[in-house]
Amino acid sequence: MLPLSGRRNSQWDRSPSSARTPLRHGRAHSHLRMGARCSRAQHPIFALQSQRASDAHLPAADAWRSTEPDSRMRLRTACCKCFRFQSTSAICDFIFLSLIWCFWTAMLPVVVVHGGAGHIPKERAELATIGVKEAARTGYVILEKGGSAMDAVVEAVAVMENNPRFNAGRGSVLNVKGEVEMDAMVMDGRNLASGAVSAVRRIANPVYLARLVMEKTKHLCLTAEGASKFARSMGVPEVLEESLITDYAKMRWKKNLEPDANPVECQMGKMGTVGAVAVDKDGNIACATSTGGMINKMEGRVGDTPCVGCGGYADNNIGAVSPTGHGEAIMKVTLSRLILFHMEQGKTAEEASDLALTYMKERVDGLGGVVVVDPKGTWTARFSSLQMVWAAAQQGELHYGVYRDENVVEPVQENI
Amino acid sequence: MLPLSGRRNSQWDRSPSSARTPLRHGRAHSHLRMGARCSRAQHPIFALQSQRASDAHLPAADAWRSTEPDSRMRLRTACCKCFRFQSTSAICDFIFLSLIWCFWTAMLPVVVVHGGAGHIPKERAELATIGVKEAARTGYVILEKGGSAMDAVVEAVAVMENNPRFNAGRGSVLNVKGEVEMDAMVMDGRNLASGAVSAVRRIANPVYLARLVMEKTKHLCLTAEGASKFARSMGVPEVLEESLITDYAKMRWKKNLEPDANPVECQMGKMGTVGAVAVDKDGNIACATSTGGMINKMEGRVGDTPCVGCGGYADNNIGAVSPTGHGEAIMKVTLSRLILFHMEQGKTAEEASDLALTYMKERVDGLGGVVVVDPKGTWTARFSSLQMVWAAAQQGELHYGVYRDENVVEPVQENI
Numbered sequence: 001m002l003p004l005s006g007r008r009n010s011q012w013d014r015s016p017s018s019a020r021t022p023l024r025h026g027r028a029h030s031h032l033r034m035g036a037r038c039s040r041a042q043h044p045i046f047a048l049q050s051q052r053a054s055d056a057h058l059p060a061a062d063a064w065r066s067t068e069p070d071s072r073m074r075l076r077t078a079c080c081k082c083f084r085f086q087s088t089s090a091i092c093d094f095i096f097l098s099l100i101w102c103f104w105t106a107m108l109p110v111v112v113v114h115g116g117a118g119h120i121p122k123e124r125a126e127l128a129t130i131g132v133k134e135a136a137r138t139g140y141v142i143l144e145k146g147g148s149a150m151d152a153v154v155e156a157v158a159v160m161e162n163n164p165r166f167n168a169g170r171g172s173v174l175n176v177k178g179e180v181e182m183d184a185m186v187m188d189g190r191n192l193a194s195g196a197v198s199a200v201r202r203i204a205n206p207v208y209l210a211r212l213v214m215e216k217t218k219h220l221c222l223t224a225e226g227a228s229k230f231a232r233s234m235g236v237p238e239v240l241e242e243s244l245i246t247d248y249a250k251m252r253w254k255k256n257l258e259p260d261a262n263p264v265e266c267q268m269g270k271m272g273t274v275g276a277v278a279v280d281k282d283g284n285i286a287c288a289t290s291t292g293g294m295i296n297k298m299e300g301r302v303g304d305t306p307c308v309g310c311g312g313y314a315d316n317n318i319g320a321v322s323p324t325g326h327g328e329a330i331m332k333v334t335l336s337r338l339i340l341f342h343m344e345q346g347k348t349a350e351e352a353s354d355l356a357l358t359y360m361k362e363r364v365d366g367l368g369g370v371v372v373v374d375p376k377g378t379w380t381a382r383f384s385s386l387q388m389v390w391a392a393a394q395q396g397e398l399h400y401g402v403y404r405d406e407n408v409v410e411p412v413q414e415n416i
Numbered sequence: 417m418l419p420l421s422g423r424r425n426s427q428w429d430r431s432p433s434s435a436r437t438p439l440r441h442g443r444a445h446s447h448l449r450m451g452a453r454c455s456r457a458q459h460p461i462f463a464l465q466s467q468r469a470s471d472a473h474l475p476a477a478d479a480w481r482s483t484e485p486d487s488r489m490r491l492r493t494a495c496c497k498c499f500r501f502q503s504t505s506a507i508c509d510f511i512f513l514s515l516i517w518c519f520w521t522a523m524l525p526v527v528v529v530h531g532g533a534g535h536i537p538k539e540r541a542e543l544a545t546i547g548v549k550e551a552a553r554t555g556y557v558i559l560e561k562g563g564s565a566m567d568a569v570v571e572a573v574a575v576m577e578n579n580p581r582f583n584a585g586r587g588s589v590l591n592v593k594g595e596v597e598m599d600a601m602v603m604d605g606r607n608l609a610s611g612a613v614s615a616v617r618r619i620a621n622p623v624y625l626a627r628l629v630m631e632k633t634k635h636l637c638l639t640a641e642g643a644s645k646f647a648r649s650m651g652v653p654e655v656l657e658e659s660l661i662t663d664y665a666k667m668r669w670k671k672n673l674e675p676d677a678n679p680v681e682c683q684m685g686k687m688g689t690v691g692a693v694a695v696d697k698d699g700n701i702a703c704a705t706s707t708g709g710m711i712n713k714m715e716g717r718v719g720d721t722p723c724v725g726c727g728g729y730a731d732n733n734i735g736a737v738s739p740t741g742h743g744e745a746i747m748k749v750t751l752s753r754l755i756l757f758h759m760e761q762g763k764t765a766e767e768a769s770d771l772a773l774t775y776m777k778e779r780v781d782g783l784g785g786v787v788v789v790d791p792k793g794t795w796t797a798r799f800s801s802l803q804m805v806w807a808a809a810q811q812g813e814l815h816y817g818v819y820r821d822e823n824v825v826e827p828v829q830e831n832i
Contacts, residue, residue, distance in 0.1 A: 181642075191780070192748040192749065192779060192780055193748070194747065194748060198614070198639055198718065199639050199640065199642065217714060218744070219710075219713065219714055219717045219718075219719075219744060220718075220719075220743075220744045220747050220748070221717070221718040221719075221723075221747075222714065222716045222717060222718070223614055223615045223639045223640055223716045223717075223718050224615065224639055224640035224641065224642075224716055225640065225641070225715070225716060226597075226615065226640075226714060226715035226716010226717065227716050229715060229716070230714065230716070294635075297635065298633060298635055298638065298642060298646065299641070299642040299645060300638045300639045300640055300641060300642010300643050300645070300646070301635045301637070301638060301639075301642065302614065302635075302636075302637040302638070302639050302722075303635075303636075303637075306718075307637075307723045307724060307725075307726075308723060308725075308726060308747045308748065308750060309723075309725045309726065309747075309750035309753060310723075310724060310725065313750070327636075328634070328635060328636045331610065331636050331637075331724045331725075332608040332609070332610060332636070332724065333608065334724060334725035334729070334750065334753045337725060337750045337753055337754075338753075341757045345761075363608060364607070364608055
C-alpha cells in the first residue's frame with residue numbers, strides 16, 4: 001500500500017522535534033553517543049526487542065523488563081563492550097537502567113484528542129478548535145498530576161461531550177426520527193479491558209457510562225434500553241432529551257428530511273465523533289471515543305464507536321487509536337486494530353495511520369481520521385478527509401490544527 | 417507466541433490430504449514436476465506473489481490476475497525457462513493458465529461450520545453433531561449447485577438457528593430477566609460489506625435480518641427496537657418469544673438464578689454461538705455468526721458476534737473466520753481479525769488460529785474456538801476450550817468432530 005499522495009510530507013502529524021522519530025529504534029543508546037555505536041540490527045538489545053516484540057506483542061521496554069536477570073547482565077555487558085566501556089558493578093547497572101528509563105519516559109505523559117473529521121464550515125471549525133484545546137488541556141493536567149491515562153481520556157472526551165459544538169453528548173446529531181442515540185467506548189491498554197454503550201438515550205456523558213460498563217459489569221457492551229437500565233442502577237442521572245438537542249442539530253435534521261436534500265451535503269457541516277488517546281507517566285495507555293453517530297441515521301443504527309478494534313483500541317504493548325469519519329467504512333476495515341497491526345510490524349504511528357487510511361479509501365471508499373500514540377509517547381493526528389479538528393499536549397506544549405499542514409504550537413500554560 | 421502445548425499435532429484441523437498444506441507456496445508449479453524446480457524464493461512468480469500479497473493484501477491468484485499482460489508474459493517465459501521449456505505460443509499460455517486455475521480451484525467449494533465451543537454434556541454433543549452435519553451439508557449443496565458463499569453460510573447458520581440444540585434462534589439462552597436477545601452478523605469477502613443485528617427479539621432467524629441490514633440499508637448494524645422496526649418494514653415475521661425458548665434454556669436460567677449457583681458451572685452445558693465460513697466456486701468468501709449470547713447475561717448485553725473483526729471477518733484476499741467461546745475475551749483481542757492478520761503475515765490458517773487462541777488465553781484468560789478458510793479452500797477448526805462441535809464439507813467429503821483429535825469422515829452423499 002502506498003501513502004496518500006502528497007500527504008506524507010505536507011500534513012503535520014507529529015510532535016515538533018524531528019529527533020523523536022529515530023527514538024523508535026535508537027533511543028536506548030542515544031545517551032552514549034561518545035562511543036562507536038554497534039549496528040542496530042546486530043546489537044543484542046535490538047535483536048531481543050525485535051524477537052520478543054514480534055513473537056509476543058512486547059515492545060522493547062517490556063522485552064527488557066521481562067528478561068531474566070542473567071540475560072540482562074549479558075545484554076548490559078554486551079552493550080558496554082560495544083561502547084568500549086566494561087564494568088559489571090551495581091552502580092553502572094543502576095545508571096544504565098536509569099538512563100534507559102529516563103529516555104523512555106521523556107516524552108510522557110501525552111494526550112491527543114480529535115473533535116471529528118469531515119467537511120467543516122470555517123466558523124464551526126474555529127469554535128471546535130477552542131473545544132479540542134480545552135479537552136487536551138484537561139487531559140494533560142490530569143496526567144501531569146499523576147492521573148491515569150484512562151482518567152485523562154475519559155475526562156477529555158467528557159469535556160467535548162459537554163460542548164454543544166461536537167457531535168457527542170450535548171450537540172449530537174439526530175436520527176431519522178429526530179431523536180438522540182449515542183455510542184461510546186473506552187479501552188484500557190493494561191489488560192485490554194473495555195466498556196461500551198450503543199444507541200443509548202438521555203445520558204449527558206455516555207463515556208462515563210461506558211467506563212462504568214467496563215468497571216462494574218462482566219460485559220463489554222450494553223445497548224439501548226439495557227444500557228439505560230444499567231445507568232439507572234448506577235445512579236447516573238437521566239437528562240431530558242431536549243437538553244441534548246441543539247438548534248443547529250435540529251436545523252440540519254429538518255434540512256436533510258426535505259425531499260430535495262443532497263445526501264452528500266447531508267453529512268457536511270456536522271462535527272464528527274470525538275475521541276482521545278493518552279499515555280500516562282507510568283506508561284499505561286488508554287483510548288476513549290464518543291459520538292452521536294450519522295446525521296438522519298436509522299433508528300437503532302450502531303456505528304464503529306462501540307465496536308472494539310473499529311471505534312478504538314488500546315494496548316500497552318503497541319499503542320492506542322481513536323478514529324473518526326465514516327463509521328461504516330471504519331468498521332469494514334477494523335481501522336483502529338489495523339493501524340496497530342501495522343505498528344506491530346514496525347511501522348511508525350504516522351506510517352501505520354497513512355497505510356490504513358489509504359487502504360480504507362481504496363478498498364471501501366471511506367474517509368476519516370485518527371489520533372494515535374505509541375508506548376514511547378510518539379503521537380500523530382492523520383486524516384484522509386478534508387479537515388479534522390485535533391489537539392495534543394506533551395512536554396508543556398499544546399499543538400492543534402484543523403487543515404492540512406496546520407500545527408499551531410503554544411504553551412499548555414496559556415490555556416490553564 | 418507459541419502454539420497451544422500439545423495441540424498442534426494432536427488436534428485434527430485440516431482437510432485430509434496432507435498434500436494440501438504445501439500448496440500455499442508450491443501449488444502454481446506442482447503440475448510441472450518433470451523439470452528441475454527453481455528455488456521458491458528466487459522464482460519470479462513467488463517473488464511477485466510475496467511482494468504483491470504483502471504490499472496490497474493480495475494472494476497469489478489475485479497477484480497473477482492483476483499483473484499486466486507484459487509482466488505475465490515475462491513471468492510465464494521465466495517459468496518456462498526454469499523448466500527448460502521455452503515457448504511463447506498462445507496454446508502454451510492457455511494450458512499454463514488453465515493448469516494454474518485447475519490447481520487453484522481444486523479444493524473449492526468448501527464450507528465449515530461450528531455449533532459452539534465450551535464444556536458440552538455428551539448427550540447434547542451427539543445431538544449437536546447431527547445438527548452441524550446437517551448445516552454443513554446444507555451449505556455444501558448450495559455451493560455445489562453454484563450458489564454463492566454468502567448463500568451457503570447464511571443457510572447453514574439458519575439451519576442451526578432453527579435447531580433447538582444450539583444457542584441461536586430457537587434454543588437461545590435467556591438473559592437475567594428470562595428473555596431472549598440475539599446477535600447475528602454476516603460479512604461478504606468480496607467488498608467487505610457486512611450486516612449485523614444486536615439484542616434483537618422475537619425474530620426466528622437473526623442471520624436473515626443481518627443479511628437484510630447489509631443488503632437493504634446503508635448501515636452495518638442495527639440494535640434492539642430499531643432492528644425490530646427494520647424487520648417489520650422488511651416484512652420479516654415476528655414470532656412469539658415463547659417459540660424461541662426451550663425447556664432446557666428455562667431450566668438453566670432458573671438453576672443459575674439460585675443463590676448458590678456456581679458462576680463457572682453456570683456457563684457449562686450451553687451450546688455456544690453458531691457460525692459458518694465458506695468459499696464458493698468463484699473463490700468468493702463469506703462468514704456468518706449467530707448467537708443467543710451468554711447465559712443469564714444482563715439485559716442489553718452485546719457480545720462479540722455483531723462486532724466486525726471480533727465475531728467474524730471475511731476478506732476474499734485473506735480468508736474468513738467465525739469464532740465461538742467467551743465473547744468478551746474474543747472482543748478484547750479482536751479474534752477474527754487477529755487470525756487473518758497472522759494469515760496475511762504468511763501463517764497457515766491452522767498456525768494463525770493457534771497463535772491467536774493462545775494469545776487470547778494468555779493475555780485475557782479466554783477460551784474459544786474458530787472455523788477458518790483461506791481463498792484456496794484450506795480450512796481448519798481449532799479450539800482452546802474442551803470441546804467444539806464442528807463440521808466441514810469439501811470435495812464430496814463431510815468431516816466432523818467434537819473432541820480433540822476427532823475427525824470423522826464420510827461421504828457428503830450419505831447425508832443428502
